[in-house]
Amino acid sequence: MTKNKKLLLYIAATTLSVYFLFLGLAKAKGFFAPLITAVILSLVVLPLSNRLENFMKRPLAALINSILLFAVSIGLLALISAQIRSFSNDWPQIKDTMAPKIEQLKNFALEHTPLSQQDLKEAKGGSSSLSGGVQKKITSFISGLTSFVANYLLVFVYVFFLLNYRNIFKDFLLRVFPNEKRDAVKTVINKSIKVAPQYLLGKLVLMGLLAVIYSIGLGISGVNNFILVSVIAALLTLIPYVGNILGFTMAVAFGFLTSGDTTVLIGIALTFTLTQFVESYVLQPYIVGERVDVHPFFVIISVIVGNMVWGIIGMILAIPIMGIITVILLNIKQLKAFGILFSKKEFSEQN
Structure with a gap:
């Protein structure tokens, strides 16, 4: 009976600890x-930084890498901004094109569902009443x-300091x-720092191939700005599962x-x-492959938890965080069982 009580106490303490851990992470998102x-x-840029340091001092190499990442992010934001601007320009045409289809959908709803004209009017009136909070929304x-x-x-400020003073952090650990x-x-540190670059490098190659395939298919289908749409659709695959829907x-x-x-x-x-x-059964296994050793089941769980805690980011x-955690667990004897659980390799391969 005492052992059972201890077990229940450990389970309760662990559950509460995990709950407050994720609650704290959510609150401290900023x-x-x-x-x-x-x-x-x-x-990701550490290998490039190491190469640059053969020709220049570390602070300058760290600064160049920070600026490079900033420039790439600005380019991605410009792509998305151009797409949003194009959509806003096409909005009048979209409204005119979809008006008959919306009317057909409304008539179908009136004929085949319990909805009435009064219900639709109330729904429309309810949406217009939201305009009272425009100032609050703007703020x-x-x-x-x-x-x-x-x-x-x-x-990018963090990136500069992490690259420039990385030896201090490593020495501390x-x-x-x-x-x-x-x-x-x-060993754990060296293996961990390879996870994120390998994963993102594989993802970049994968996104390039997906952009080409999307461009061919969407171009044949007659989609406006199909090249830009294809590039952004490929970039959105960085968000697992949800990116494809977007x-x-x-x-x-x-x-x-x-x-x-x-x-x-x-x-x-x-x-x-x-x-x-093609992505799931051909490109993903061969391009991304073993770059991140996390079982697909725990990939899904980690993505769901990541969304609950910090949203899209x-x-x-x-996935890279889960990959690093798995590497750490596999190299700690007392926690290796959890590493094997999270890993997609068979138990026999771990020994």
Whole structure:
């Protein structure tokens, strides 16, 4: 009975600890999200930084890498901004094209559902009543935009300091552990810093191939700005699972909603269906492959948890973070069982 009570106590304590850990991470998103993003980006450009340091001093190499990452991010934001601007320009045409289809949908709803004209009028009136909170929405938007810009710039400041002073952090980790464990700690550090670059390098190659495939399919289907749409749809695959849905929605907006042609919608659906099949069963295993040793089941769980804790940025960071955690667990004897659980390799391969 005493053992059972202890077991229940340990389970309760563990559950509460995990709950408050994730609650704390969610509350501290403004601090941890930019910092963890900077850590992952620093690991990605670390090989380039090491090469540059053969020709220049470390602070200058760190500065160049920070500026390079900033320039790449600005380019991505410009792509997305151009797409949004194009969508806003096409909006009048989309409204005119979709008006008859919306009317048909309304008539279908009136004929085949319990809805009445009064219900539709009330729904329409309810949506117009939201205009009273426009000022509040604008204030909230400005506040959110200010916070985003501050965190966005802070990421690159973090990247500079992490690259420039990385030896200090590494030395600190080595000194925390006893001398007899330093070799094992070095092994864990060296393996961990390779996870993020390998994963993102594989993802970049994969996104390039996906952009080409999407461009061919969407171009044949008759989607407006199909090259730009294809590039952004490929970039959105950085967000696991959800990114594919966003890419499909965007293609529908610039294809079917603009033209109203059902054949365009069929072409978009076929393009994304075939591309997802090729990605999942051909490109993903051979290009990304073993770069991140995390079981697909725990990939899904980590993405869901990342979304709950930090939203979209949490979903993007979830897989490399989970990969690093798995590497650490596999190299700690007392926690190796958890590493084997999270890993997609068989138990026999771990021994």
